[in-house]
Amino acid sequence: MSDVQVKICGLSTPDHVRWAVDAGARYLGFVFFAKSPRNVSVAQATALAREVPPGVAKVALVVDPDDALLDGITATMPVDMLQLHGAESPERVAEIRARYGLPVMKAVGIAGAADLAKVEAYEMVADQILVDAKPPKGADLPGGMGVPFDWQLIAGRHWQRPWMLAGGLTPKNVGLAVRLTGARQVDVSSGVESAPGVKDEGLIRAFMEALR
Numbered sequence: 001m002s003d004v005q006v007k008i009c010g011l012s013t014p015d016h017v018r019w020a021v022d023a024g025a026r027y028l029g030f031v032f033f034a035k036s037p038r039n040v041s042v043a044q045a046t047a048l049a050r051e052v053p054p055g056v057a058k059v060a061l062v063v064d065p066d067d068a069l070l071d072g073i074t075a076t077m078p079v080d081m082l083q084l085h086g087a088e089s090p091e092r093v094a095e096i097r098a099r100y101g102l103p104v105m106k107a108v109g110i111a112g113a114a115d116l117a118k119v120e121a122y123e124m125v126a127d128q129i130l131v132d133a134k135p136p137k138g139a140d141l142p143g144g145m146g147v148p149f150d151w152q153l154i155a156g157r158h159w160q161r162p163w164m165l166a167g168g169l170t171p172k173n174v175g176l177a178v179r180l181t182g183a184r185q186v187d188v189s190s191g192v193e194s195a196p197g198v199k200d201e202g203l204i205r206a207f208m209e210a211l212r
């Protein structure tokens, strides 16, 4: 399991970034969504991203973004990947990928077997797929809810594109999640927090340790 790559999402302070990098995260996620406790401004994310060493990918997470938002982010922030976490259509994903020339990861929410067809639809247009839990009805946020889905739904699945497992992962359950699903990449946010938006160094280390 030691070669499983980890994305830690929702970083908003220099300490968060340092803890994630020192622990060995391969991707760092910065959330641009006003209602989120993890929301960062373009200026904040730019300052944080400039401190990230080479080899660690900086991911800008956006939800149904218009071009103005993406223009603003990409104008100053050194971004390595865009994560689309809303209801973007496959056509919009392809358009964003072409316009910005950046790899795009599309989040697909899974609640039942019927949702798996969406992974295949987005594989045609995205560089990576984030296979995430579908947020509960009426949830305040479209992601980062700390809720897992039934991992058996994707046990033994093979997709053409690289994909990441997300949704409710914690230091306690990530080992089992990886064994069951065969994921080679995982994404965590609330499972390494002591309170919404507050990353915890000990939990970040414990999460990475659970994968060794």
Ligand SMILES: O=C(O)c1ccccc1NCC(=O)[C@H](O)[C@H](O)COP(=O)(O)O
Residues within 6 Å of the ligand: 009, 010, 031, 033, 036, 037, 038, 039, 061, 063, 085, 130, 132, 141, 142, 143, 144, 145, 146, 147, 166, 167, 168, 169, 187, 188, 189, 190, 191
């Ligand atoms: O984290 C947020 O606040 C957020 C807001 C809007 C869209 C997506 C958001 N987060 C997504 C993620 O952090 C992860 O990619 C993923 O959903 C896992 O989150 P978690 O279940 O908390 O580990």
